[in-house]
Every structure is written in structure tokens, then in C-alpha cells.
Amino acid sequence: MRLSSRLPPGFEPNALTATLARLRVQGREVLDLTVSNPTRCGFAYPEAEIRAALAQPEVLAYDPDPQGSRTAREAIATHHGHGLRAGDLLLTASTSEGYGLLFKLLGDPGDEVLVPSPSYPLFDWLARLEGLSARPVPSYFHDRWHLDLGALEAAVSPRTRAVVVVNPNNPTGHFLSRAEWTALTTLCAERQLALLVDEVFADYALEPAEDRLATALQDPEPPCPVFLFSGLSKVAALPQLKLGWIAVRGPGAEAHLEALAFLADQYLSVSAPVQAAAPRLLELAAPIRTQLLGRLGANLASLDVALTGQPHLSRLPVEGGWSVLLRRPAVDADEACALRLLEGASVLVHPGSFFDLAGDGHLVLSLLTAESGFREGLHRIFPWL
Ligand SMILES: Cc1ncc(COP(=O)(O)O)c(C=O)c1O
Known part of the structure; x- marks a missing residue:
């Protein structure tokens, strides 16, 4: 039976998702710097x-x-x-x-x-x-x-x-x-x-x-x-x-x-x-948001500390929201870079290309990640960038 042409032609996972699944099956512990689900980030809800x-x-x-x-x-x-x-x-x-x-x-x-x-x-x-x-x-x-x-x-x-x-x-x-x-x-x-x-x-x-x-x-x-x-x-x-x-x-x-x-x-x-x-x-929402804002600010500060001494890397200002754009030398395509980081450093980041960022040279990191995990993730990926 023919399905609607509104649907995608197939439902295969993209290369990043497929690689993540493979590594997890192999028992690899992957640090996820893309988390956007706040219920999985260690916040204290009332x-x-x-x-x-x-x-x-x-x-x-x-x-x-x-x-x-x-x-x-x-x-x-x-x-x-x-x-x-x-x-x-x-x-x-x-x-x-x-x-x-x-x-x-x-x-x-x-x-x-x-x-x-x-x-x-x-x-x-x-x-x-x-x-x-x-x-x-x-x-x-x-x-x-x-x-x-x-x-x-x-x-x-x-x-x-x-x-x-x-x-x-x-x-x-x-x-x-x-x-x-x-x-x-x-x-x-x-x-x-x-x-x-x-x-x-x-x-x-x-x-x-x-x-x-x-x-x-x-x-x-x-x-x-x-x-x-x-x-x-x-x-x-x-x-x-x-x-x-x-x-x-x-x-x-x-x-x-x-x-x-x-x-x-x-x-x-x-x-x-x-x-x-x-x-x-x-x-009940205001104190929950305060916790999130604390986390977002702390991770941004950690990123700034980590970026000192990395003159080839920088971040864009974050006017608002839950993510930050990390700028890197575009030695390879964003998606290839994200795959390298996943395979080599066991860290998941989003390539800028997932969001239509022009050119190569941007990675998207979630500032919602638990603070120690965020710092550890930066420590692991920087040698690869
Ligand atoms: C810009 C934007 N709008 C909406 C949503 C999702 O909202 P909802 O969970 O209400 O569908 C997201 C989730 O990340 C988002 O980034």
C-alpha cells in the first residue's frame, strides 16, 4: 500500500544516531552534551x-x-x-x-x-x-x-x-x-x-x-x-x-x-x-527556572575558563536559551567532526549543520548538561578540535 508523500522516504537513523547506538551496544559510556530533556539533568523538582x-x-x-x-x-x-x-x-x-x-x-x-x-x-x-x-x-x-x-x-x-x-x-x-x-x-x-x-x-x-x-x-x-x-x-x-x-x-x-x-x-x-x-x-515553576538558569550560567562560565589557552576555539555570545555555539577551525565537515568526537572522545555533540548553520566550523553544546559532565566533556573533546 502506498503511504502519503508527506512522509520521509525512509526512517533510517542518521550517521550520528546510528554510531551512538552502536557504541552503546558495545557498552561504551558516552557523555551526552546534547541533552535537552530537563527531567534527566539532575534538577531538584518539588x-x-x-x-x-x-x-x-x-x-x-x-x-x-x-x-x-x-x-x-x-x-x-x-x-x-x-x-x-x-x-x-x-x-x-x-x-x-x-x-x-x-x-x-x-x-x-x-x-x-x-x-x-x-x-x-x-x-x-x-x-x-x-x-x-x-x-x-x-x-x-x-x-x-x-x-x-x-x-x-x-x-x-x-x-x-x-x-x-x-x-x-x-x-x-x-x-x-x-x-x-x-x-x-x-x-x-x-x-x-x-x-x-x-x-x-x-x-x-x-x-x-x-x-x-x-x-x-x-x-x-x-x-x-x-x-x-x-x-x-x-x-x-x-x-x-x-x-x-x-x-x-x-x-x-x-x-x-x-x-x-x-x-x-x-x-x-x-x-x-x-x-x-x-x-x-x-x-512552582519560578524556582525550577532559577535552578536551570544557575546551571546554564555555570556551564557558560566553565566553557569560558576552558577556552582560555585554546586560541583556535571560541564561543558565540548566548543571548538566551539552553545551548551554546562553539566555533572551531573547519578542518572537516561539522557532521564528520561530531562523528570523530563520538568515536574518539566518547562525547556526543550536535554538528552545526543539523540546525542549518552555514559553512562548517560550529558545534552545538547543551548548557543543560550536569556541570561536572559538561566540564569533563569539554576536557575530552578539546584535544580533538
Ligand atoms: C524552539 C522550540 N520550540 C518548541 C519546542 C518544544 O516544545 P514542546 O515540548 O512544547 O513541543 C522546542 C524544544 O526543544 C524548541 O526548541
Whole structure:
């Protein structure tokens, strides 16, 4: 039987994943400097409080609202502030599901969205699975990351429906500047595009620039439709609870929310327990984030110490987020380098090419790694770079 052409032609693991599996079968202990799952990083969660939040009487009642429970939306609106109201929000089971809804909302098969790259690699598949394509538009690094606004404008075609930005970006850590925000929303308004802003990492500012756009919600009345994404997976470091949300602003917001609620009503995928627990979980989230911020800062400091005496290596500034870009002499392709480090030093890192970083010479390291493991990993990989 023929399967949908939206699927990849095969499901073979890439060379890095296949090598990792082989080494682990051989019993090799591999240090993972790509971890993005906070539940596996040794953080002290308030376990009893999280369990209690998920054990309230409401978890036994089914009272579905396609936008998500009002109580949960009120708590999320309060968490964000900036005048956000419960009525501006729609709950999803994850940010990924939110993208699926948005791409269904905005596009017809064959339409496209523009994505300043490097960026989150999942966009490609999330768009394709909805019959759309994600077209990368390279950003550039000059002292800091910049959107190439001219290239974005030139890339708009009659099939373009939206621009998707991540603020701060994964993996570059780039926060949009306020000037970039103004230019981007003006472009979207002029060309009748929606602007999707993924702010899952917005609470994790590390080395932010003065003029950063801390959140798109700072703009109460954007001139184009704006859809902001966030969720518990990063806000509370609780990805297993599966709660994301979309905040809708700008022209047509009410109609867009109505249509999104129609789409969400076909699935009703957000569980009652997590919606009941959301207000309490958001209260518990601040100290969890403080732990993560401590870890991210400590690892960045360790990296700086390790880099002294390694003049051929450097790192890019990390305005925000959970990863850092390590720059190395491009003596081989990024993926070949990552394979060398895995085979030779038993350390897993991501090649920059996984995120569409131009050229070779970048490795992506997760700053979420436990501190001793991070230092040990650097110690092991530096002789190979
Ligand atoms: C930019 C970005 N958006 C969304 C997500 C995932 O969010 P969720 O777990 O809610 O699907 C990630 C995960 O790493 C991410 O990097």
C-alpha cells in the first residue's frame, strides 16, 4: 500500500544516531552534551507539590473547552502579564501541536512559511506534514545575530503565508531586537503574512543585548496577526506534562481564535489533569527556572575558563536559551567532526549543520548538561578540535 508523500522516504537513523547506538551496544559510556530533556539533568523538582497539583478532585471531571480550561488560561495570562487575557489564549498538548494547528489555519497545500535560519529543525517536518514547506532564510552573525530583513522581504512569494521566528532562537540564542520586531511586523502587515513567534525559551536570558525584545507581548497592538507559542516544557521544565499554549494578537485575533478553537475541537488533546494542575504548576515553576538558569550560567562560565589557552576555539555570545555555539577551525565537515568526537572522545555533540548553520566550523553544546559532565566533556573533546 502506498503511504502519503508527506512522509520521509525512509526512517533510517542518521550517521550520528546510528554510531551512538552502536557504541552503546558495545557498552561504551558516552557523555551526552546534547541533552535537552530537563527531567534527566539532575534538577531538584518539588516532587510532592507537583504530584499534589496533579491529584486534585478536578482531574476526574471531563468538561472540555476547545480553547482549554478558563482557569488554566487565566493562570497562563497572569504568568505572561503584558495585558494578556484568558480569552487571547488557546491550549495545546505541546508547541509542536500548536504549529500543526497554525499551519492548518493559515495554509493550503503547496503554501510556504519563511523561517530565519539557523533554527529549530522540527519546523521542516511540522510544515511538511501539513502539506506546506518551511523555507529557510539565512540570518547572519556580525558581533551578534541579525535577521536578514532584505532577504526575508525578497523571499516572500504569492505562496508565503507566514514568517516563523524563535525568540530567543534555538540554537543561536538570538533575541530579536526591538528594531527587528518593528521591521518584521511591518513587513508581515504589508505582505499580509502572519507572524509566528516561539518564545519557549524567553525566560532564559543569559547575555541579552540592551535593545532585545524580551517578549512579543510587549507590543499590545501589532500591525499583523501575531501567534505566540510557549508551554510548560520550558517554562516549568516539565515537558512530560504536555501543555503548550498559543497567544493570539493583532488584526483578526478574534476570528483567528474562533477558527483555532474549531481546529482544536476536532482533537481535544489537552488532558484534564494537566489543565487542573496548570495554575499550581506555574507557581512552582519560578524556582525550577532559577535552578536551570544557575546551571546554564555555570556551564557558560566553565566553557569560558576552558577556552582560555585554546586560541583556535571560541564561543558565540548566548543571548538566551539552553545551548551554546562553539566555533572551531573547519578542518572537516561539522557532521564528520561530531562523528570523530563520538568515536574518539566518547562525547556526543550536535554538528552545526543539523540546525542549518552555514559553512562548517560550529558545534552545538547543551548548557543543560550536569556541570561536572559538561566540564569533563569539554576536557575530552578539546584535544580533538
Ligand atoms: C524552539 C522550540 N520550540 C518548541 C519546542 C518544544 O516544545 P514542546 O515540548 O512544547 O513541543 C522546542 C524544544 O526543544 C524548541 O526548541
